[in-house]
Amino acid sequence: VGDKTLIDIAKILKQNSRTTDIVGRWGGEEFVVILPHTNLKSALEHANLLRAKIEAYSFEVIEKATSSFGVSCYLDGDSAKSILKRADDALYDAKNSGRNRVSAREEN
Template identity: 45%
Template sequence: MGILVQDVHYNYMWFALFPAVAFVLFPAGIALGASIIFGAAIVFIEFVLHGRAFWLKFYYVQEILIFYCFMVFGGYLYSKILEEHELILQRLATKDMLTGAYNRWKFLEDFESEFERARRYNYPISLIMFDIDHFKKVNDTYGHDAGDRVLKKIAKIVKDSIRKVDTLVRWGGEEFIIFLPNTKKEGAAVLAEKIRQKIEKANFDEVGKVTVSFGVAQIEKNDTIDDLLKKVDKVLYKAKREGRNRVEVAP
């Protein structure tokens, strides 16, 4: 019996490490399924096909089976936590956490490929750049928490107004961009005016009324990305110089 006990412990100790390896190499769901199948296969082979001294074997491998289940459960839990952390990091790398809009760097990364595709297949791209009027005054008068609530509400109004294929980007501070694939500047201007009116009519709690200025530009034949961004930035500041709360379109 001493030889059997020794053989059982040495023969089975190695397979309890299988879940640890599986959860390192594969996603949580695949590793969990593989660990369950592998554990069941070992039990079947040893206790059914090699049924010699079944109960004696089972008695001495209980602790290994318990350890195996612990490794499966622990590995699955660790893998799911790791996946959640990776998802959070991915969101931080691509989206502005306050407004849910894409951040500037993610937009520039994706915009480059979309820009080249538009030039190759000759379809229009328009940008709307907008800026909250007198936003510094909002922060100075009501505090940054109130300013954050204004940003979040404006972002929600915009996201509710655009198509699924359009992209809202927080360009910096209170400045945003709406990326509109397959859209001419005339259509972009109509959308900008619609959003401007919605924001003007909205109530922003203690802040009251807020207005926004818009610039609209469309990609032209020989434009680079920088050309388009400079163009839309220029007409935005024209809107602000000429009284704010208006839409200006690049010629």
């Protein structure tokens, strides 16, 4: 059931992202969505769209699921590691704020 749910979530992410975006499984129950040439405001809007699509989807067996998103954008001097660290910190902010929400980190 868990694997099928993750496959469905991956499909939702892919079907609702641009062809230039990169969607991948990051580990366990986490995914990463890379949105090239996207500012923080647009990234937040996209994350909220994905969150709503997942919440509205009727999954087999479990029926409903929710998701939390951590969002960050490239800052001058960033490395992949520093961007992902901010996104991960934002994800934990979203989870600690009640889940099924989007949170962003704009600075280190």
